[in-house]
Each structure stands twice: as C-alpha cells, then as structure tokens.
Amino acid sequence: DTGVSQNPRHKITKRGQNVTFRxxxxxxxxxxxWYRQTLGQGPEFLTYFQNEAQxxxxxxxxDRFSAERPKGSFSTLEIQRTEQGDSAMYLCASSLIPLxxxxxFGQGTRLTxx
Amino acid sequence: GxxxxxxxxxxxxxxxxxxxxxxxxxTTLSNIQWYKQRPGGHPVFLIQLVKSGEVxxxxxxxxxxxxxxxxxxxHITATQTTDVGTYFCAGLNTGTASKLTFGTxxxxxxxx
Numbered sequence: 001d002t003g004v005s006q007n008p009r010h011k012i013t014k015r016g017q018n019v020t021f022r023x024x025x026x027x028x029x030x031x032x033x034w035y036r037q038t039l040g041q042g043p044e045f046l047t048y049f050q051n052e053a054q055x056x057x058x059x060x061x062x063d064r065f066s067a068e069r070p071k072g073s074f075s076t077l078e079i080q081r082t083e084q085g086d087s088a089m090y091l092c093a094s095s096l097i098p099l100x101x102x103x104x105f106g107q108g109t110r111l112t113x114x
Numbered sequence: 115g116x117x118x119x120x121x122x123x124x125x126x127x128x129x130x131x132x133x134x135x136x137x138x139x140x141t142t143l144s145n146i147q148w149y150k151q152r153p154g155g156h157p158v159f160l161i162q163l164v165k166s167g168e169v170x171x172x173x174x175x176x177x178x179x180x181x182x183x184x185x186x187x188x189h190i191t192a193t194q195t196t197d198v199g200t201y202f203c204a205g206l207n208t209g210t211a212s213k214l215t216f217g218t219x220x221x222x223x224x225x226x
Contacts, residue, residue: 033214041218042217044216045213045215091156091157093157093214095214101214102147103149103204103214105157105158107156108156
C-alpha cells in the first residue's frame, strides 16, 4: 500500500495518560500535516512539517501536544496528560510541495479519552 | 489568522435537484482545493483551482474560483445519492511555506 498510513486506528485511554500516534506519509512527499477533526467540523490545523522542519504549530494547541518528524519521513504526534476534550479523530496528510499541493489523507486515528 | 468559511452548513435535497456550496477566505489565496468526505471516511481530493476566475468541470460538478481569489463555489447538477457527504474547500496561501487551511464544510444529504 503506497498511501498514507496511520497507527493505531483507534485508541481509548484514561484521562491523564499520554498517547502517541504515528503517521507514515507517501514516501516521496516532503510536506506532512496533522489535523484534528471532531464530529460535524472541518479538519482543524494542528501543525505541519516541510521535510524534518516543523514550520508552524497552531496557536490553539496547548503545550501538551508535540509532534516530530525526525528524519523527514514518518511523524509522531504525542499528547501528554490527555483530557476528555482531546477526544477526536486525528488526521495526517502529506503532499509534494511545490510540484503538487494536493493533500493525501490517512484513515486517521480515533482517540477516545475516558 | 486565516479563516475559511463555508455556507450552507447543511443541505438536504431530493435526488435530481441541484446543489451549491460557497467558500470564503479572509485572505487572498494562491490556490483553492475541494475535498469530499464520505460518512466515516477521510477527506479525498477532488480538484484544485489556481487562476483568478478559473472554472473547472468534472462531470456534474462545476468549480469556480473568484476573481479576487478569496472565494470559490462548487455546484452539483442533478444530484445523486452517491453525492452524499461533506464537501470542504481548503485554501493555500502564497509561498511554499504556507499551510492548507480547511473550510467549515457543507454536509449534503440526498434522498430519493
């Protein structure tokens, strides 16, 4: 499969626990995005990378959220001390800038904080 | 920061009726993209518009990019039940360092 892969697909965690999600983009893609989506809403921008450089992090994002893309390939998104409000679908997308700005999305990781 | 709004939020039509969703950005865009998300699925790319005033067609779907490159529309002629889903516009600002910002989406329901 050569699409964007996200793991795990589902995660249930207790409030206060840390969680980490992984995204494997399409192999030649240099741009990687993380979005969060709740029911009935559009994808909300969290952060994005150009190769290994994190270019921007949403100002709405608390310090409990951190993302890495250490070698410019896969990326991880960590949420520390999870809260119930963190429950959402976390989507990863990749693209090849500047040749083609179309974003290819993974299936997402659904997080439920109980 | 940049905001991208869409109207309407929701539309319910009978099969065969037309449908239009409108997208407005608070800033000028270098290009605009449209995505469709089926219930339970992830956003899937439909099309990209780059030029001011550009119009593109995909079968029953017509996409327009405004002259000022701040608004866009998607029109579906003679809707079918397969058109059900949420349609998002997403804007890219100028420069290669810009990010893709999604609109609020329009959910389309089509019934027989």
